[in-house]
Amino acid sequence: MCRGPAVIDLRRHNANFCAEHFVKFCRDQTAKAISDHDMVQPDDRLLVAVSGGKDSLAVWDILIALGYSADGLYVGLGIGEYSDASADAARAFAEQRGLTLIEVDLVETYGYDIPAGSRAAKRTPCSACGMSKRHVFDEAARNGGYDALVTGHNLDDEAAVLFGNVLRWQMPYLGRQRPVLPAGDGFPRKVKPLIRLGEREMAAYCVVSGIDYLVEECPMAAGNRHLAYKEALTDIEIRSPGAKFAFYHEFLSKAADRFADDETTGRDELGICERCGSPSESEVCAFCRLAERASAAQPVQLSRRDGGA
Ligand code: SF4
Ligand SMILES: [Zn+2]
Ligand SMILES: [Zn+2]
Numbered sequence: 001m002c003r004g005p006a007v008i009d010l011r012r013h014n015a016n017f018c019a020e021h022f023v024k025f026c027r028d029q030t031a032k033a034i035s036d037h038d039m040v041q042p043d044d045r046l047l048v049a050v051s052g053g054k055d056s057l058a059v060w061d062i063l064i065a066l067g068y069s070a071d072g073l074y075v076g077l078g079i080g081e082y083s084d085a086s087a088d089a090a091r092a093f094a095e096q097r098g099l100t101l102i103e104v105d106l107v108e109t110y111g112y113d114i115p116a117g118s119r120a121a122k123r124t125p126c127s128a129c130g131m132s133k134r135h136v137f138d139e140a141a142r143n144g145g146y147d148a149l150v151t152g153h154n155l156d157d158e159a160a161v162l163f164g165n166v167l168r169w170q171m172p173y174l175g176r177q178r179p180v181l182p183a184g185d186g187f188p189r190k191v192k193p194l195i196r197l198g199e200r201e202m203a204a205y206c207v208v209s210g211i212d213y214l215v216e217e218c219p220m221a222a223g224n225r226h227l228a229y230k231e232a233l234t235d236i237e238i239r240s241p242g243a244k245f246a247f248y249h250e251f252l253s254k255a256a257d258r259f260a261d262d263e264t265t266g267r268d269e270l271g272i273c274e275r276c277g278s279p280s281e282s283e284v285c286a287f288c289r290l291a292e293r294a295s296a297a298q299p300v301q302l303s304r305r306d307g308g309a
Helices: 019-036 054-065 080-097 106-110 114-121 125-143 155-167 171-176 199-209 225-239 243-262 286-307
Strands: 006-010 015-018 045-049 069-076 101-105 148-150 189-191
Touching: 006 019, 006 199, 015 019, 019 054, 019 199, 045 054, 045 125, 054 069, 054 080, 054 148, 054 199, 069 080, 069 106, 069 125, 080 101, 101 106, 101 125, 106 125, 106 286, 114 125, 114 286, 125 148, 125 286, 155 171, 155 199, 155 225, 155 243, 171 243, 225 243
Parallel strands: 045 069, 045 148, 069 101, 148 189
Antiparallel strands: 006 015
């Protein structure tokens, strides 16, 4: 199909692509995901959650290329050198393209970083991080009046989450695992436009498009169950090209609705958190409780470190 030199072969599509056609392919797949799932409208103002990694920078780049108005949101997690490097990548991308990047630093704004938050809340780092990011994303989207929050979750991410939920038959999660979460009760609409593209494609898109992304993964991810699920699915994909895509997309088209009854959005009859004004089931929301415990614990750890060796 392409006369130009091939930069990538996609076995699931039985095709080789030159650079130009591969970029077009990725943008077309994203546009198709957006229209198939009615994710956003042409004049929506979008806020893209940006980590400095390949997926979030690629989705931002693609949305701009498709003509959307999209700002970036970077959350400083305080995870050592990883966070420094990820902030640099996000800032450089935005600066080079004249795009707006909103930055929220957890330590500056809430007085804790992810390692401290994880210890204080006795949660895994990824659980404390997920909760913190969700809170910052929701608040920034609300305060900025954005129509939707965009994340860079790709096909591999979503297939791995689905695999984990199926392994344990997590019914409420299965009911909720959709690429669009509608807005409601102070939560912005959340969309995942990269569900038709895999990890390898996103890395190739960045290389071909000259996007300088942070290759290093977050050091806290080690031991994360999803990594094992991703590897298992990738092994299956090698033997059976297209299996990953079918697993996830046929779940969406054939099975997701069957779990709708088990869906608990956690959004019914929510009150307002008395500290931050976010929707919450209790007087003080789970995020504010985490932030309070973690910021109280942080100075103790700092002085111990100072007084120690
Ligand atoms: S791997 Fe875990 S701790 Fe690191 S950024 Fe992702 S969710 Fe946060
Ligand atoms: Zn071509
Ligand atoms: Zn709160």
